[in-house]
Amino acid sequence: MKTKIIGALALAGSMAFNTAAVANETISVVGSSSVTPLMEVFGETYSNTNSNVFVEVQGPGSSAGIRAAKDGSADLGMSSRNLKDSEKSEDLIEVVVARDGIAVVVHNNNPVNDLSKEDVTKIYKGEITNWKQVGGEDKPIVVVTRDTASGTRGAFEDIMSLKKKINDIKVSAISQRAQVASGNGQLKTTVANNPFAIGYISLGTVDNSLKAVAIDGRKPSVENIKSGEYQVQRPFLVLYQASRINPTTKTFMDWTLSDEAQKLVAAKGYIAIN
Structure with a gap:
């Protein structure tokens, strides 16, 4: 009987762990190495008050970020330059989160x-x-x-x-x-x-x-x-496909334009948009 109770408890613990793992959501952000330090601060600060959300940031460059946003390989792309005409599309949203x-x-x-x-x-x-x-x-x-x-x-x-x-x-x-x-x-x-x-x-x-x-x-x-x-x-841009963005990512994006987030922009030596 004792073995059965321990087994049941272990199973319940495993189920709780799996539920927590499912509840945690990751926002993937790829792109400009110049925007990366600011986005890392955004992500860390946001996760401190939204513990179920993790923002994963990689900085291979603006061109890679634009491609990632367009092909959906990342939730968000970062660019530290304006997009070329050939890179733009009707569904690709460009958000200026700071200037530099x-x-x-x-x-x-x-x-x-x-x-x-x-x-x-x-x-x-x-x-x-x-x-x-x-x-x-x-x-x-x-x-x-x-x-x-x-x-x-x-x-x-x-x-x-x-x-x-x-x-x-x-x-x-x-x-x-x-x-x-x-x-x-x-x-x-x-x-x-x-x-x-x-x-x-x-x-x-x-x-x-x-x-x-x-x-x-x-x-x-x-x-x-x-x-x-x-x-x-130049601008610091964050990009996403309007047709693909999920509610968690959209909420985070809206937060990056808030007074709280823009104070972080100024504190890091960049230029806030408000």
Whole structure:
């Protein structure tokens, strides 16, 4: 009899565990490595008050996020650039959850503190190759860019006029000699460890390991982005298919636009939408 009671209790415990597991819902989010840190904060904060919901975030890049949202392989996609016409569809909803500046960054010991937009464009095209040409030391410039799937790169190319046409097709005008970093973290490390490197990263990820330079006399800051004085900026988009989104995911999306969530945006160094 005792064995039967223990067995029944174990079965009941197993059933309770399985019920709890079923009750827990996971929201999958895939896309921009720049949006990822903010989305992770969103997810953690939301789960603290909605314990049955887990937000799983992966950051392979904006292009991957757009594809994931369109083909349904993720509940939500993230992009740190505006979508191309070829990527848009009637059923694909684009939600701006924050805005972000793109900071042009150099090594802390680099004496250059200000560059013109034209200078930056020429550096990335390979037309300016030595720091002395822009007020720095007589040293070659080591140009670091992001991979082609990066939304940060896409936005940077658009803003800095780093596109060119070949056979009526728009392609990148960034020099093929530029080093390619796979994410914000790798680019930060590369620039922080090379006194003659230049790169660009999300403003919200800038720290004291490197220096963000002013562009045309305007420093990259939340205030200058809000006023429009610093124009190297882009939206943080979250994407979903209107016909596929489930109630749990839609409730989470609505929460990201709430005052509570937008305070997190500001606290992380990004620009709130309200």
